[in-house]
Amino acid sequence: MIEILNTLLTALFDLLFLPFRALPPVGSLLVFSVLTGILMLWTFGKVSNQDSIRVVRDRTRGNLMGIRLFGDSIALLFRLQFRIFRDLTIYLKYALIPLLVMLIPVLLILTQLNLRYAKRPLEPGETALVKIKLRSPLTLQDGVTLEVPDGVTLETPGVRIEAQKEVAFRIRADEPGRYVLLVRAGDATLDKEILVGGDWQAVSEKKTGANVFDQILYPGEKSIPSSSPFRSVEVGYASRKLTVLGFNLDWILSFLVISIVAGFVFKGPLGVEF
Numbered sequence: 001m002i003e004i005l006n007t008l009l010t011a012l013f014d015l016l017f018l019p020f021r022a023l024p025p026v027g028s029l030l031v032f033s034v035l036t037g038i039l040m041l042w043t044f045g046k047v048s049n050q051d052s053i054r055v056v057r058d059r060t061r062g063n064l065m066g067i068r069l070f071g072d073s074i075a076l077l078f079r080l081q082f083r084i085f086r087d088l089t090i091y092l093k094y095a096l097i098p099l100l101v102m103l104i105p106v107l108l109i110l111t112q113l114n115l116r117y118a119k120r121p122l123e124p125g126e127t128a129l130v131k132i133k134l135r136s137p138l139t140l141q142d143g144v145t146l147e148v149p150d151g152v153t154l155e156t157p158g159v160r161i162e163a164q165k166e167v168a169f170r171i172r173a174d175e176p177g178r179y180v181l182l183v184r185a186g187d188a189t190l191d192k193e194i195l196v197g198g199d200w201q202a203v204s205e206k207k208t209g210a211n212v213f214d215q216i217l218y219p220g221e222k223s224i225p226s227s228s229p230f231r232s233v234e235v236g237y238a239s240r241k242l243t244v245l246g247f248n249l250d251w252i253l254s255f256l257v258i259s260i261v262a263g264f265v266f267k268g269p270l271g272v273e274f
Contacts, residue, residue, distance in 0.1 A: 002212055002215045002216060002223070003215065003222060003223050005108075006215065006216075006219035006223075007222075009108060009112055009219065010112065010115070010202070010219055010220065013112040013115075013116075013202075014202070016032075017116065021199060021200065021201075024200075025116075025117060025200055025240065025242055026242050026243070026244055026249070029113075029117060029242065029251060029254060029255060029258075030258060032109075032113065032255075033254065033255045033258035033259045033262065034258060034259070034262040036106070036109055036255070036259045036262075037258065037259035037260065037261070037262030037263045037266070038262055038263070038266050038270075039105070040102050040105075040106065040259065040263060041262075041263045041266055041267060041270055041272050041274075042270060042272070043098070043101065043102055043105070044098050044099075044102060044272060044274055045270060045271070045272035045273075047097070047098045047101050047102075048094060048095065048097075048098040048274070049094050050272070050273055052094050053091065053094050053095070053273045053274070054273050056087050056090050056091045056094070057091075057273060059083075059087055060084055060087045060088070060091075063080045063083045063084045063087070064084065066080045067080050067081070067084075095274065107216070108216075110252070110255075111216060111217055111218075111219050112219065113251070113255060114217075114252075115202045115203065115204065115219060115220050116200075116201070116202050116203070117240055117242065117251040118203075118205070118239065118240060118251065119203040119205050119237035119238065119239060119240055120200075120203060120237060120238060120239070120240040120241075121195035121196055121197055121198055121201070121203055121237070122173040122194070122195065122196045122197070122237065122238075123173065123196070123197060124173055124174060124175060124176060124196060124197055125172070125173065125174075126172070126173050126238075127155065127170055127171065127172045127173075128170070128171055128173070128235055128236040128237065128238075129168050129169070129170055129171075129235075129236040130146060130168065130169045130170075130171055130181065130192070130233065130234070130235055130236070131166055131167075131168050131232075131233070131234045131236070132144055132146070132158075132166065132167045132168070132169075132183055132230065132232075132233050133164070133165060133166050133230070133231040133232045133233075133234075134165045134166070134167070134185070134229055134230060134231055135165070135228075135229055135230070135231050136165070136229060137162060137165050142185060142186055143185065143186075144158055144167045144183065144184070144185045145158070145183070145184045145185075146158065146169045146171075146181060146182070146183055146184075147181070147182040147183075147184065148171060148179075148181055148182075149179045149180060149181075150175075151173075151174050151175040151177050151179055151196065152171055152172070152173060152174060152179055152181070152194065152196070153171065153172040153174055154169060154170075154171055155169075155170045155171060155172050156169060156170040157169070165231070171194075173194075173196040173197075174196075175196065175197075176196050176197030176198055177196055177197070177198075178193065178194075178195055178196075178198075179193070179194045179195075179196065180192070180193060180194070181193075181194055181233075181235075183230060183233055185229050185230070186229075188228060188229050188230070190207075190224065190228060190230045190233060192207050192221070192233040192235065193207075193220075193221060194235055202220060203220070203237055203240075204218065204220025204221045205218070205220075205234060205235055205236075205237050206218045206220075206232055206233070206234040206235075207220075207221045207222075207223075207224060207232060207233045207234075208223065208224060208231065208232035208233075209223035209224030209225060209226060209228070209231070209232075214232070242254070
């Protein structure tokens with residue numbers, strides 16, 4: 001089910017990103033952050049008890065105004081503070097379930113954005129590590145090899161890290177293109193996509209099947225079957241740089257800030273209280 005969901009979502013986001021391929025990554029990130037903020041705001045409005053939230057909000061505002069007007073009365077001040085604390089607890093009860101519901105689409109959106117903004121393809125002449133994690137140390141002892149296509153050069157033999165059940169190879173990108181690396185351990189094989197050069201596009205840094213959570217976090221390729229001796233294959237792509245006016249931006253932080261601001265901006269037009 002996770003693999004089917006990942007396939008459908010990746011195809012959908014590929015289609016959604018198609019009109020933005022000509023823009024710098026920052027431009028499309030701005031658009032999708034705003035749209036996500038609006039979507040989350042709309043979802044919160046649909047799954048939350050808006051009438052009760054408005055009542056609690058108005059009551060809290062009244063109590064805060066009372067503190068400003070009657071701050072010289074200690075007894076009344078304590079009563080008002082108690083009421084505010086009580087209303088905050090009631091508000092959390094109304095908001096908690098909608099927030100939990102929103103976490104699911106937000107997580108899926110983040111994984112798809114991470115696929116496109118976290119890493120960039122290798123440049124011709126650039127080197128990278130390919131890390132292969134195994135399920136059993138016995139497979140490590142039997143030997144693991146990495147086969148590369150024309151356009152990619154294998155620079156070093158595998159270095160075994162037995163404590164982590166891992167083998168690491170260093171490769172060099174020679175020519176732009178989309179290639180497939182082949183990992184072999186005995187009769188078992190596993191392919192891993194690798195990108196060199198090209199325009200801005202989705203970059204799958206890790207192919208895994210270790211658990212459901214990993215499959216959700218890395219949706220770029222088909223998951224590794226549980227019967228495979230391989231746990232994951234990861235290519236050490238460099239981080240993608242997003243710059244505005246000479247400043248480097250963290251894409252996750254930028255996404256969160258922009259989507260939250262969009263939520264505040266559109267709460268009035270959409271008539272949603274939170």
